[in-house]
Amino acid sequence: MAGLTVLRVAGPAEAFPGKRGDDEVIPWLDRPPANPVPNVIVRQLDWEQVDSWLTPPDQFFVINHYGQPNLDAEAWRLGVAGLVSRPQSLTLADLKSRARREVEFTMECSGNTGLPFFIGGVGNARWA
Template structure:
């Protein structure tokens, strides 16, 4: 019987997982939607967003058409009000137990 040390097993297992993960992503890219195809709606659609001030950009699966999510469609949840930041007066101060206190604008 062949003896396989634990460390060698971990290295081979990790390499196998990486290979399998890269193979799976290639399959997803291999079958993009084509022009004229219809996306079948999900059966478990969420109800309309009841609190838009808390849940911003709730995901609608059928609207996904790219691997990259644009900034204006990025999903977020805020349990408190979202702050409005004035760029002209915004400043970040770094102080306390640091060698060089500084301020960024």
């Protein structure tokens, strides 16, 4: 619960050990105000729905500051340059052909809790 305190979250902690089936979930006493910019802050984590360590993809926060670019997967390239011994340009197919590695990691928006209505810009995922 200390982690939730740091995030200034006052919701239940369904995903944390020690909860029994007969425990009562205490509702928010100080609900955050409604999101006034749903076209920018498209989706936030709903803390009252947290029931697992990993955030389901359809509950992960979505922020659109500048819209979404239209990318052509065939033309897209990742440039690796700078202080590297071998600069290169990798295609999406190059990246997909490499050995898959997964890691569980938490991502938090740098603006999370910067506004009274924005406390759900955080999520845990298994990234590949």
